[in-house]
Amino acid sequence: MDDLKNKQSGNVSEQVILNAARDVFMEKGMDGARMQEIADKAGINKAMLHYYFRSKEKLFDKVFVEAFKEFWPQVQDALKIESPHEALESIVQAYIETFMEKPYLPNFILGELHRTPEKFGLLMNEVGIQPKVIVDFLQQQMEMGYLKKTNPMEMMINIISMCVFPFAARPLMIQLLMKNDEEKWNHFMEGRKESIMNIIKECYFIKQ
Amino acid sequence: MDDLKNKQSGNVSEQVILNAARDVFMEKGMDGARMQEIADKAGINKAMLHYYFRSKEKLFDKVFVEAFKEFWPQVQDALKIESPHEALESIVQAYIETFMEKPYLPNFILGELHRTPEKFGLLMNEVGIQPKVIVDFLQQQMEMGYLKKTNPMEMMINIISMCVFPFAARPLMIQLLMKNDEEKWNHFMEGRKESIMNIIKECYFIKQ
DNA sequence: ACCGAAATTAACCAAATGGTTAAACTAGAT
């Protein structure tokens, strides 16, 4: 009856809760999420949520940090590549592929960012995020003559904008541009990896 | 004592409520907003909200449609200009300037978009929004040889992404890139009107 | 001065919601 309930090992339940919490928080945001819904999705009693994570806010923070940790390293790793072309290609790929797998993530982060901007800085530190690494990387490449000399911050914002914004506007795009065909959107985003690289090449790489 | 209370004229109170509701909904979103806070900000009794707008949802919808109506026409008007260069410049300006005045608007819209994607299509119709007009415009210009022949949808997404995304990520940018200096961010966005145009020119205009 | 309709308020209500508690259960150690 109570099929695969894993009693003995406490940390299993903890992970079950975190998974359920991630799903619900990602979809509804902090304000829209309900502890009961998380408990239901985890298949446990609501009191367990508080037993493992004291409060809704604590649970949310854990989910938030975990989500962030899941995607930022991929961006950071991309910068370890020497060739600027490959590095930028990796960044574009990291953003688009990570978010293709977790389409709710961008809006989740952006929403939370507006809800509690103060808390955000602290959490960023905890995860060790420093957008300056991208700016610095671009600046270096410019100074070494591998990229056109422009404003590196502007360049970073442009690249991230083109990668991330479509995810933020995804439901709108699917409805109004893709005639409700999700697959069409996925296909579009697949192609964008290359098409964004073309823009980057045309605008930022030195033609020879 | 009760200074400038405007009793008799119903539509005045109605507008007072709508203004307060706009402020609160924009900042907190539908889920985070509280009817009491709206009433307080409007300086009236909570029951008045329901007297004029039946329910929270009805009030929210009104605010949402009104907000949308406020900015979309500016985008649409920009397309009436013949010269593609000036038209695109107007679009970039319309987005950036509108959102500079209402920095919460993008996140408000994007958040709602994820909360109730279904409702969104209906509201879009009510306001008369049709992103296809931009795509069509670009396609025309390409066929007439004024713009490079590329995927017009992709081009539109790129332009809108570069214009709008920084607003969605505004608190993050201010904290991590601007050292909490909001004015610096405003200055950055001022400059972006031109810098985005440069990208557009380089990638999409035909060089002669 | 008075009437009636619209506007406004205080008090109230039911449901939802985050959180708590005390008791019961589980499993490994002795």
Next chain:
DNA sequence: ATCTAGTTTAACCATTTGGTTAATTTCGGT
């Protein structure tokens, strides 16, 4: 078998929240 510490649950609680009601006020028209 029993003890104990960690786990799980049902029932409960206080507060919040959207919404309602009935009475009162306001004000233009007569």
